[in-house]
Amino acid sequence: MASSSSLSSASFNDYNAQLQGSALKATRAAVSLPADIPFHHSVHPDFAKEVDRCSARVLSLTNKLLHLSSTVNALASARAKGKARLEAQDDVVDNFHSLVVDAMDTLLERADIGLDEFLGNFKAPAIAVNPAPLATTQKKKSNGSQGRLDPALQHAAHLAKPQLSFNRKVDNSNHTAWVPSLRHKYNAQVPLGYNFTESDGEDASTSLHPYRYEIKHLSYPARMFTSSPPVPPKSFEETPFTWVSTPEDLATMLDKLRAAKEIAVDLEYHNYRSFGGFVCLMQISSRDEDFVVDTLALREELEELNEVFTNPSIVKVFHGAESDIVWLQQDFNLYVVNLFDTYHASRVLDFPRHGLATLLEMYCDFTADKRYQLADWRIRPLPEEMLQYARSDTHFLLFIYDNLRNALLDRAQSRAQSRAQSPSSSSSTPVPDPSIPPAHLLVREVLSRSEETALRVYEKERYDTEGSGPGGWDTLARKWNKSNLMASSNVHDQGSAASAQRAVYLAVHAWRDRVAREEDESTRYVLPNHYLFSLAERTPADMAALLSVFHPVPPVIRRRAKELLNAIRDAVKQALGPPGAASASVTDARVDQAPAATAMAVDAPETVADVAEATPAQPSQSLWTTVSSITASRSALFGPSLRNNTTNVLPIAQQSALLGASSSKAQELARGLAINRARFLEAAARIHSKLVIAPSVPSVIAQPDSAAEAAAAATGEDDQTVLKNEGQAEIPFIPASQRAAPVTVDDTIVVVGQPKKKKRKRVADKEKADTAAGTASPKEEGEMEAEAEAFDYTSVSNILDDGSDHEADLPNARKRPKHAKGSNASFYGNFPAPPKAHSQLKSGNQSRTFR
Numbered sequence: 030m031a032s033s034s035s036l037s038s039a040s041f042n043d044y045n046a047q048l049q050g051s052a053l054k055a056t057r058a059a060v061s062l063p064a065d066i067p068f069h070h071s072v073h074p075d076f077a078k079e080v081d082r083c084s085a086r087v088l089s090l091t092n093k094l095l096h097l098s099s100t101v102n103a104l105a106s107a108r109a110k111g112k113a114r115l116e117a118q119d120d121v122v123d124n125f126h127s128l129v130v131d132a133m134d135t136l137l138e139r140a141d142i143g144l145d146e147f148l149g150n151f152k153a154p155a156i157a158v159n160p161a162p163l164a165t166t167q168k169k170k171s172n173g174s175q176g177r178l179d180p181a182l183q184h185a186a187h188l189a190k191p192q193l194s195f196n197r198k199v200d201n202s203n204h205t206a207w208v209p210s211l212r213h214k215y216n217a218q219v220p221l222g223y224n225f226t227e228s229d230g231e232d233a234s235t236s237l238h239p240y241r242y243e244i245k246h247l248s249y250p251a252r253m254f255t256s257s258p259p260v261p262p263k264s265f266e267e268t269p270f271t272w273v274s275t276p277e278d279l280a281t282m283l284d285k286l287r288a289a290k291e292i293a294v295d296l297e298y299h300n301y302r303s304f305g306g307f308v309c310l311m312q313i314s315s316r317d318e319d320f321v322v323d324t325l326a327l328r329e330e331l332e333e334l335n336e337v338f339t340n341p342s343i344v345k346v347f348h349g350a351e352s353d354i355v356w357l358q359q360d361f362n363l364y365v366v367n368l369f370d371t372y373h374a375s376r377v378l379d380f381p382r383h384g385l386a387t388l389l390e391m392y393c394d395f396t397a398d399k400r401y402q403l404a405d406w407r408i409r410p411l412p413e414e415m416l417q418y419a420r421s422d423t424h425f426l427l428f429i430y431d432n433l434r435n436a437l438l439d440r441a442q443s444r445a446q447s448r449a450q451s452p453s454s455s456s457s458t459p460v461p462d463p464s465i466p467p468a469h470l471l472v473r474e475v476l477s478r479s480e481e482t483a484l485r486v487y488e489k490e491r492y493d494t495e496g497s498g499p500g501g502w503d504t505l506a507r508k509w510n511k512s513n514l515m516a517s518s519n520v521h522d523q524g525s526a527a528s529a530q531r532a533v534y535l536a537v538h539a540w541r542d543r544v545a546r547e548e549d550e551s552t553r554y555v556l557p558n559h560y561l562f563s564l565a566e567r568t569p570a571d572m573a574a575l576l577s578v579f580h581p582v583p584p585v586i587r588r589r590a591k592e593l594l595n596a597i598r599d600a601v602k603q604a605l606g607p608p609g610a611a612s613a614s615v616t617d618a619r620v621d622q623a624p625a626a627t628a629m630a631v632d633a634p635e636t637v638a639d640v641a642e643a644t645p646a647q648p649s650q651s652l653w654t655t656v657s658s659i660t661a662s663r664s665a666l667f668g669p670s671l672r673n674n675t676t677n678v679l680p681i682a683q684q685s686a687l688l689g690a691s692s693s694k695a696q697e698l699a700r701g702l703a704i705n706r707a708r709f710l711e712a713a714a715r716i717h718s719k720l721v722i723a724p725s726v727p728s729v730i731a732q733p734d735s736a737a738e739a740a741a742a743a744t745g746e747d748d749q750t751v752l753k754n755e756g757q758a759e760i761p762f763i764p765a766s767q768r769a770a771p772v773t774v775d776d777t778i779v780v781v782g783q784p785k786k787k788k789r790k791r792v793a794d795k796e797k798a799d800t801a802a803g804t805a806s807p808k809e810e811g812e813m814e815a816e817a818e819a820f821d822y823t824s825v826s827n828i829l830d831d832g833s834d835h836e837a838d839l840p841n842a843r844k845r846p847k848h849a850k851g852s853n854a855s856f857y858g859n860f861p862a863p864p865k866a867h868s869q870l871k872s873g874n875q876s877r878t879f880r
Contacts, residue, residue, distance in 0.1 A: 088115050091129060098132040178400040182412070184301065185405040191325045192303055192549065201304045201546035207489045209239050211362050212332065216339040218243050238486050240339055240364045247341050247367060249476065252290070254469045256438045259431035260316060262393070262424060270420065274323035276330050282313070282320050286337045289315040291344040293426035294365075296353050297406040297419060301554055304545050305490065308360045309406035314423035321419055324360070325407065331361040339366040346430045348372050348385045348422075350482050358487040365483050371426065373478040374433040377471055378440065385422065392432050393425045437471040444470075492542045500552065502538040511562060529604040534565035536600035540593060548585060555585045568597060 036044055063069060070077045092114050115121055115128065192199050214221040219242045238244075262268070273282050286292060293314045300306030311322040311331075324331065337343060338357075345365050347353055349372040357363035375383040389395045401418040408415070445467030465473055496503030496516055506514040513527050514534050541556045548555065560579060569575040575594050576582055586593065 088121075091115050095128060095132060098136055178404060182401075182404045182408065182415070185408050188405070188407050190302060190549070191407055192307055195307075195328055197328065199303070199305065199549055201549060203492050203546065205489070207359075207487060209237065209358070209362060211239055211335075213335075214239060215336045216243065216341065216366065218246065238364070238484055240366055241484060243339065243341070243366050244480055244483055247480070249367065250290075250342055250344070253344065253369075253434065253476075254438070254466075254472055256435045257431070259428055259435070262428045265417070265420065265424065268424065269318045271318065271320050272323070273320055274326045276327070279322070279327060279330055279333070282322075283333060283337065285318065286313065286315065286343075287340075289337075289343060291316070291346060291427055291430065292337070293346045293423040293430070294338075294353070295347070295419075295422040295426070296356055298352070298356055299406050301405075301551050302407075304549050304551060305359070306356075306551075308356050310411075310419055312419050312423045314420075314426065316427060319420050319424055321416065323409075325409070328360065331363065334361070334363055338363055341367045343367065344369055344430075346371065346426050348388070348426060350479075351485070354482055354485045355487045368479040368483040369430060369476065370479045370482055371429055371433055373482075374437060374475045376478075377474050378433070378436055385426075388429050389421070389425055392429050395421065395425060397421050434472065437475065438468050441471040442468045492539070496538075500542075502535055505538070505558060505561075506534070509558070509562060514562075514565065529568065529601050530565045532600040532604035533568050533597055534561070536596050537561055537564050537593070540596045544585060544589060544592075550585060554583070556583060564597065568601060569594065 066080070070080060095114065115124070211221060221239060223242065224237075271278065271282065273279055293312075295312045296308050297310035297312075298306055299309050308324045311324050313320040313322065322331070338345060344367055346369050347365075348370065350365075350368060350370050354365060354368075357365070371385075371388065372383055375388065380387070386397055386399055389397055398414070398418055401415050404415055406415075411419075448467075462470075490498075490500070493501045495501065496506075498504065502514070503516040506512075512518060514531055518527075518531070537556070538561060541552050541561065544550075545552045545555045560583075563578050564575075567578065569578060572590060572594060575590060575597075579586060582590075
């Protein structure tokens with residue numbers, strides 16, 4: 030085989046053929062080797078020397094290849110600092126894949142890419158991603174995240190509110206509307222105040238836009254539809270920078286911007302210590318210079334920027350201008366004509382992400398520190414890091430605009446060509462407007478979307494009682510997944526705990542909005558959202574419980590805690606309903622239905638004056654909050670020993686929720702006492718109806734006092750003197766001191782045993798025989814009936830009387846057999862045989878099972 034030193038382009042083919050043949054022979058030889066190489070290696074010394082020599086040569090070639098691959102492969106070069114050689118058999122077994130296979134795969138991939146580039150199979154993308162570093166931007170400014178932002182920069186609590194010094198005072202009222210207040214309309218095609226509408230169904234709010242006609246009839250410059258090389262931005266050090274905070278600086282900036290063809294604009298906003306929010310900073314960049322305007326120092330003067338912002342020949346490049354357009358109108362009466370929003374361009378180009386940070390990394394290889402996006406931009410003077418971040422938002426934006434415009438034109442042209450080559454494949458796509466060139470379609474789409482953004486009109490935030498707005502109570506409950514607080518929940522039962530929670534939630538939400546407007550603070554500064562739900566779910570009853578919910582207590586809540594607690598209490602009262610009217614009507618109905626016996630058992634006053642004399646003065650208040658204050662000096666149930674728990678000084682309400690206003694406090698007091706007394710009588714009646722100490726007695730019929738009455742009763746004639754008590758009457762509870770002597774009741778002996786049926790049967794047969802023969806006289810029949818009616822139960826044997834002395838004296842007493850001592854037969858009466866005594870020893874027939 031020729032050596033590598035004599036290898037040339039002419040002999041490469043021969044060398045390649047010999048190399049492949051040698052590799053094939055080596056592979057066949059390796060396959061033909063025996064399986065037990067270690068055994069033959071130890072037995073045959075010559076074979077062992079040859080195998081060792083071949084192994085050393087293979088390892089040497091492998092290490093040379095690894096060294097060569099490390100010079101072109103960054104990954105292998107990094108590994109070369111460690112162990113990147115095969116020293117022994119263990120290295121081949123353990124590290125062969127990571128050292129050899131991965132390195133060869135990388136080399137083959139690079140060779141494949143190089144062949145594609147040489148043959149022309151590889152085409153550069155239309156959108157340049159991470160281009161080569163330009164000479165003007167070799168020194169990059171990368172503000173990578175270094176942890177969390179300093180709290181002093183995120184919320185500067187020590188700063189005074191700058192809106193207090195604005196000439197135009199803040200109006201957060203809920204009943205006033207905002208209208209444009211332009212003093213002069215620059216670049217006007219129709220006069221100021223012209224109301225332009227294209228259709229009857231158009232939104233009335235957008236028709237108030239002063240530049241609506243100019244935006245709808247805009248003629249875009251031709252350069253916006255021409256592909257041209259992007260103009261690379263200068264570095265921060267080479268680009269002039271101006272801090273604009275005085276009217277003189279503003280005039281100088283306007284002179285420079287009038288000559289520009291494209292400008293980039295961005296805003297920094299603050300809405301944490303303000304209800305409506307305000308712009309703190311405005312960044313404007315041209316191709317040659319960067320400007321940062323202090324909008325806290327310049328407010329009404331900035332309306333002059335309409336001369337540039339409404340000029341249709343100057344392209345205004347924003348990124349995500351949905352909010353910026355509204356903020357410019359809110360604070361400065363500024364409007365934008367000829368807007369190009371790079372956010373809409375990234376959407377039309379189907380980028381995976383659409384943020385400004387993504388575009389900066391994609392086109393400019395610049396990483397902005399997004400921590401400062403949440404910084405407090407009211408800080409003056411601005412720290413250097415925040416100022417550089419503000420400049421970066423517009424410094425590269427015109428370069429991004431150039432790349433996006435070219436990409437839109439290139440993609441639209443490619444689609445037009447593919448549509449012309451295969452018209453059948455694009456039959457489902459909409460037919461483009463023939464008046465627009467195919468290459469301009471995507472740019473026109475972006476400009477159309479940008480026009481809709483520029484036509485947005487600022488509207489004051491109003492409190493939506495339905496809760497469906499961006500900050501509405503229903504929207505907030507859905508966002509936090511609070512189903513019982515949503516508008517679609519089925520909580521409608523007045524007096525339930527769920528309805529009380531929802532009432533507290535609505536009340537606190539409305540209270541927070543009202544206080545935020547009065548204090549000119551954001552709603553999340555007055556009361557964060559999680560505290561809003563905590564108050565609804567754990568309704569506080571007093572001030573201590575209210576303050577224990579917050580950790581720590583917000584400053585506004587610390588000053589207006591009593592007001593918040595009163596709002597919560599009012600919401601709970603309304604949710605549970607006015608208890609006075611409902612409870613009074615129910616009490617009156619129950620008292621009217623009370624039984625007469627119960628009413629007589631309680632010594633109740635008859636009139637309001639009697640109630641006033643029997644009961645000390647009580648305040649006329651709602652029972653919902655003062656149930657424990659209802660007391661009486663005397664109880665019909667427990668007597669006069671009831672303690673009087675009334676306090677000496679009690680608050681007396683000026684107006685009663687049940688009886689309304691009264692001309693005299695004495696009348697109000699008497700009415701309240703009468704109601705309380707009636708409720709007490711109702712409770713006593715219900716208790717007495719359950720305290721019955723004797724069973725119900727049958728109805729009693731009066732006996733006739735004379736023979737005439739007896740005759741009338743016998744003949745069935747109705748006599749009014751006969752008293753009939755139909756039904757049953759319950760005996761009411763009687764105090765122990767008023768009870769009569771106890772009535773002795775003759776306890777009836779319970780009969781357990783019965784005479785044997787045989788004896789009864791013989792007597793019954795004898796009676797039947799006498800009756801059939803007619804021998805029985807009427808007298809005997811009467812005696813038999815008398816004996817049957819006056820049956821003597823004492824003659825029946827009973828287990829309780831077994832063995833007593835009086836049983837032997839009875840005339841018809843049955844002679845009971847005497848049992849052995851200790852037998853249990855007497856306990857079981859006159860059964861044929863006593864049960865088996867399991868406790869006795871079994872010997873013969875001692876258990877008396879048989880007779």
